[in-house]
Amino acid sequence: MFSDFGGFPAGQPRSVYRVDDLAGLSRKVSDCAAHQQPIRTRCFAHSMNGMAAPRRDEVLFDLTGVRHVTWNGRGSITVGAGLAVWELDQYVRRFGWKLPVANDGGASASSVGGFIAAGGIGKGCMFYGGFWETVTSLVIVTGDGEARRVDRKDPLFAWVFGALGALGVVYEVVIRLVPASAARPRAVPDAASLPEVPRTRWPPHLWLTLFVAEDQRNDAMAFLGGLADNNPGVWRRRSAYEYFLQFRRFNPPLIYGSSTDFFALGVWGDRAKEDQDLSGYLAMEAEFQAVVEARGWRRYYQSELIRDRRPLERYVGVDCAAAFGRIKVACDPAGLLNAFMAPA
Numbered sequence: 001m002f003s004d005f006g007g008f009p010a011g012q013p014r015s016v017y018r019v020d021d022l023a024g025l026s027r028k029v030s031d032c033a034a035h036q037q038p039i040r041t042r043c044f045a046h047s048m049n050g051m052a053a054p055r056r057d058e059v060l061f062d063l064t065g066v067r068h069v070t071w072n073g074r075g076s077i078t079v080g081a082g083l084a085v086w087e088l089d090q091y092v093r094r095f096g097w098k099l100p101v102a103n104d105g106g107a108s109a110s111s112v113g114g115f116i117a118a119g120g121i122g123k124g125c126m127f128y129g130g131f132w133e134t135v136t137s138l139v140i141v142t143g144d145g146e147a148r149r150v151d152r153k154d155p156l157f158a159w160v161f162g163a164l165g166a167l168g169v170v171y172e173v174v175i176r177l178v179p180a181s182a183a184r185p186r187a188v189p190d191a192a193s194l195p196e197v198p199r200t201r202w203p204p205h206l207w208l209t210l211f212v213a214e215d216q217r218n219d220a221m222a223f224l225g226g227l228a229d230n231n232p233g234v235w236r237r238r239s240a241y242e243y244f245l246q247f248r249r250f251n252p253p254l255i256y257g258s259s260t261d262f263f264a265l266g267v268w269g270d271r272a273k274e275d276q277d278l279s280g281y282l283a284m285e286a287e288f289q290a291v292v293e294a295r296g297w298r299r300y301y302q303s304e305l306i307r308d309r310r311p312l313e314r315y316v317g318v319d320c321a322a323a324f325g326r327i328k329v330a331c332d333p334a335g336l337l338n339a340f341m342a343p344a
C-alpha cells in the first residue's frame, strides 16, 4: 500500500513499474495508452495532496531508480528525475558548483521530478528565480508514450512546472549550475546511478503558503498570522516564513499569473497529537482557501496537505485552468496521467 507524507489514504495500484531507461518508459506509457490504463507517477512521496498515492486501477510508475548524472560542460548537467534535489546539490558542491535553487531544510526531501511537479521554491529564488529558472530543458514522456525534449522556447516548458505530473512523466532534466564560491569549479564526474544518501525522517510538517505581489504582502502576512492565531490546536506552530522570488524569464502559469517578482509567505507547524484526524487542520485549510479565492490570491496548493477535491480553476482561476485543460488534452488525450486530486 502506498500513501504520502501527509498520510493520504493508502492505495494499492494494479501494478508497479520501476522506470529504468527512457526507451522502456516510453514503451510502458504507450502500452498503458493502448489499454486505456490510468497511470500514477511517484518518486519520494514527499507530497501531501494524494497526487503520489495510487488508486486501485492505476499502474504506479516509480521514478526512484532514475539517478544518472552527465556532465555537459560549462556548468551544465543532465540528471535523472529520481535524484533528490538536495543530494544532487551536495554532490555538485564537491566540485565547486551549487544548484541555484534547492529545497530548504538542509536534508533530502523532493526528487528533481517531484520538485518540478510542485514548482520548486527555496532561498535561492531571491537571486535566481524559481526552480524553473534552474532547468534549461527536460525530457518528458507524454500520455501517448512520445518522449519529447522540451526546452525553454517550447510553450509546454512553462506548464510542466506545477502541473503535478499531469502532462507527462519527466525522465531527465538539464540543469544550469552556478559556482558555489570564488574558487574555480571543476567538471562534475558522470554517474550511471548516483549512490543514494539515507532518507531523512522529517517531522510531520504542515504548511500553508500564499503567493502574492509586493503591494499585497502586508495584508497577506496579517491574514496568515490571524489564521494561525485563531487555530492554535491544529499544530505545534513554528515561525512564519517568507521568500522573495525574483522574476527572470517567466513565471509558470500554474504557480503565479503575472510576469513580476512575487513573495511566498507561509505559516507552518507540526501536526498536533490532538488533531490526529486532521479535522481542525482541514477546517483551517478550507477557511484559507475561501479567503485566497475571495482575494484573488494564489497559494502553493501543489505542496500543501489538501483532501478536498476542488476543480483546478479554484486554485489558478478560470482562464488559466481552461488553458491548462487544452494543454492537458494535447499531451494526454485519453486523460490517463495522474488524475487531478481524485478521491481514493
Ligand SMILES: Cc1cc2nc3c(=O)[nH]c(=O)nc-3n(C[C@H](O)[C@H](O)[C@H](O)COP(=O)(O)OP(=O)(O)OC[C@H]3O[C@@H](n4cnc5c(N)ncnc54)[C@H](O)[C@@H]3O)c2cc1C
Residues within 6 Å of the ligand: 004, 005, 040, 041, 042, 043, 044, 045, 046, 047, 048, 051, 052, 063, 081, 082, 102, 103, 104, 105, 109, 110, 111, 112, 113, 114, 115, 117, 118, 119, 120, 121, 122, 164, 165, 166, 168, 169, 170, 171, 202, 205, 302, 303, 338
Ligand atoms: C519535508 C518537506 C520539505 C519540502 N520542502 C520544499 C521546499 O523547500 N520547496 C518546495 O518548493 N517544496 C518543498 N516541499 C514540497 C515538495 O517539493 C513537493 O511535494 C514535491 O512534489 C515532492 O517531491 P517527490 O519527489 O517526493 O514527489 P512525490 O510526492 O512522489 O510526487 C508529487 C507529485 O509529483 C509528481 N511527480 C513526481 N516525480 C515525477 C516525475 N518524474 N515526472 C512527473 N511527475 C512527477 C507526482 O505524480 C505527484 O503529482 C517539501 C515537502 C516536504 C514533505
